[in-house]
Amino acid sequence: MTNAQAVELVGQIGKGNIFAISGGRVALIGGELLLKIANGYAVKVALADNDTYTVQRVFRGKVKAEAFNVFADEVGEVAYTASCYYNRAFGVAVAA
Numbered sequence: 001m002t003n004a005q006a007v008e009l010v011g012q013i014g015k016g017n018i019f020a021i022s023g024g025r026v027a028l029i030g031g032e033l034l035l036k037i038a039n040g041y042a043v044k045v046a047l048a049d050n051d052t053y054t055v056q057r058v059f060r061g062k063v064k065a066e067a068f069n070v071f072a073d074e075v076g077e078v079a080y081t082a083s084c085y086y087n088r089a090f091g092v093a094v095a096a
Helices: 003-013 015-020 076-085
Strands: 025-031 030-035 041-047 053-057 061-069
Touching: 003 015, 003 030, 003 041, 003 076, 015 030, 015 076, 041 076, 053 076, 061 076
Parallel strands: none
Antiparallel strands: 025 030, 030 041, 041 053, 053 061
């Protein structure tokens, strides 16, 4: 993901969701957008080959759950749901 694609993705997620998820902290690391939450949790959003997004809930570097084939109009809601790690089911659980 290039810087221009990351800027477009931030626009698709929405500033309100960005602030709700990470307090406005956004990083582009290794071609993935990283939104750090708290207590070791983060949300990663990556652009897939078929122009959809993959959204992952990550805890200290390990993927806990992920959602595939997320379209641009859904990426904000899915990223926000991924950030609600206490009481919301999200995506496909990944075995440790």
